[in-house]
Amino acid sequence: MADAPIFIGAAEVADLLQYGALLPVLERALVDFSKHDGMVVQPVRSTVPVDKHNGFLGVMPAYMTESDTLATKIVRFYHQTAFGTSSHQATVLLFNPSDGSLRAIMDGTVITEMRTAAVSAIATKYLKPDRLETLCILGSGAQAISHYNIFTQMFPFKQVRVWSRSRESAERFAGQVQGQVQVCTSAREAVLGADVVITVTMASEPVLFGEWVKPGAHVNAVGACRPEWREVDDALMKNAVLYVDSKEAALMESGDVILSGADIFAELGEVVKGTRPALCEKTTLFKSLGMAVEDAATAKLVFDCWLAKKKPKL
Numbered sequence: 224m225a226d227a228p229i230f231i232g233a234a235e236v237a238d239l240l241q242y243g244a245l246l247p248v249l250e251r252a253l254v255d256f257s258k259h260d261g262m263v264v265q266p267v268r269s270t271v272p273v274d275k276h277n278g279f280l281g282v283m284p285a286y287m288t289e290s291d292t293l294a295t296k297i298v299r300f301y302h303q304t305a306f307g308t309s310s311h312q313a314t315v316l317l318f319n320p321s322d323g324s325l326r327a328i329m330d331g332t333v334i335t336e337m338r339t340a341a342v343s344a345i346a347t348k349y350l351k352p353d354r355l356e357t358l359c360i361l362g363s364g365a366q367a368i369s370h371y372n373i374f375t376q377m378f379p380f381k382q383v384r385v386w387s388r389s390r391e392s393a394e395r396f397a398g399q400v401q402g403q404v405q406v407c408t409s410a411r412e413a414v415l416g417a418d419v420v421i422t423v424t425m426a427s428e429p430v431l432f433g434e435w436v437k438p439g440a441h442v443n444a445v446g447a448c449r450p451e452w453r454e455v456d457d458a459l460m461k462n463a464v465l466y467v468d469s470k471e472a473a474l475m476e477s478g479d480v481i482l483s484g485a486d487i488f489a490e491l492g493e494v495v496k497g498t499r500p501a502l503c504e505k506t507t508l509f510k511s512l513g514m515a516v517e518d519a520a521t522a523k524l525v526f527d528c529w530l531a532k533k534k535p536k537l
């Protein structure tokens with residue numbers, strides 16, 4: 224009989240998961256996905272609208288042959304949640320691919336926060352302009368914090384600006400992170416002159432406009448994951464060189480891509496592999512929707528770290 228699945232909660236996932244180990248694992252997952260050689264199976268996320276309660280439930284399965292990883296994430300994202308509860312909550316199920324038995328049930332909320340920020344950081348590593356002085360973050364929730372943490376660790380920004388719909392939440396964000404943050408009163412003020420811009424809002428209308436973005440800057444557009452939602456206006460979508468995590472998903476799920484009619488230049492995995500160029504001298508935009516392979520690869524890393532920690536030292 225198969226062993227009973229183990230449970231790894233949020234605090235333990237946060238303890239086991241380190242960006243240093245996560246980044247190369249995600250780069251490999253992105254490359255493997257973008258080979259499109261049949262070795263990775265990842266259907267576009269299935270999303271169930273829960274209209275009555277203003278929310279969605281997403282199911283994200285993947286199998287990666289080379290690393291022999293089989294997992295699915297179940298994620299809820301709700302517009303209105305009780306004060307203090309996160310709008311996104313997730314669980315990842317990790318299976319034994321040889322017989323399909325369940326190996327682990329783990330918190331997926333921390334995984335979602337860390338892997339999304341890490342993928343934006345990978346996009347930025349490849350697509351960033353030469354000068355990296357000012358980082359701008361639009362939004363001040365869970366993803367804003369994880370992005371702040373990895374971006375300030377990985378890149379030598381001299382200034383970080385944040386804007387949020389309410390000044391109070393932007394100030395709360397500034398108080399939560401370690402390091403200086405300039406709280407801006409408008410998105411425009413935050414964006415003007417920034418070298419890297421990150422949009423991590425629950426907006427369904429544009430909050431970022433092309434006329435504000437410095438030529439040559441890099442943008443990570445992380446929110447707006449429904450075909451009718453926008454975070455970015457048409458001008459930016461059309462004028463920037465557009466990179467995505469998955470072309471198939473972008474054409475089905477991203478309102479910014481579908482409604483602007485912008486042309487997709489490449490998948491991030493193709494850039495990491497070197498089969499498509501990183502046009503760093505141009506204004507670049509990485510449209511992130513989030514992929515099941517990112518969750519599967521991260522969950523496998525968490526599980527392997529858990530096993531290594533459990534093993535008695537000889």
Ligand SMILES: NC(=O)C1=CN([C@@H]2O[C@H](COP(=O)(O)OP(=O)(O)OC[C@H]3O[C@@H](n4cnc5c(N)ncnc54)[C@H](O)[C@@H]3O)[C@@H](O)[C@H]2O)C=CC1
Binds near residue numbers: 426
């Ligand atoms: N691409 C990916 O892999 C992933 C993307 N996301 C997306 O990232 C975004 C941020 O997620 P979290 O930080 O977890 O959410 P959160 O609920 O913690 O924070 C959302 C932020 O958006 C702001 N906001 C809400 N409605 C807005 C509006 N209409 N206009 C401007 N700002 C608004 C809130 O004030 C808050 O600052 C969401 O769109 C989410 O769906 C989340 C997980 C993975």
Ligand SMILES: O=C(O)C1=NCCCC1
Binds near residue numbers: 298448513514
């Ligand atoms: O990749 C994810 O996980 C999510 N992406 C868009 C919003 C829901 C969660």
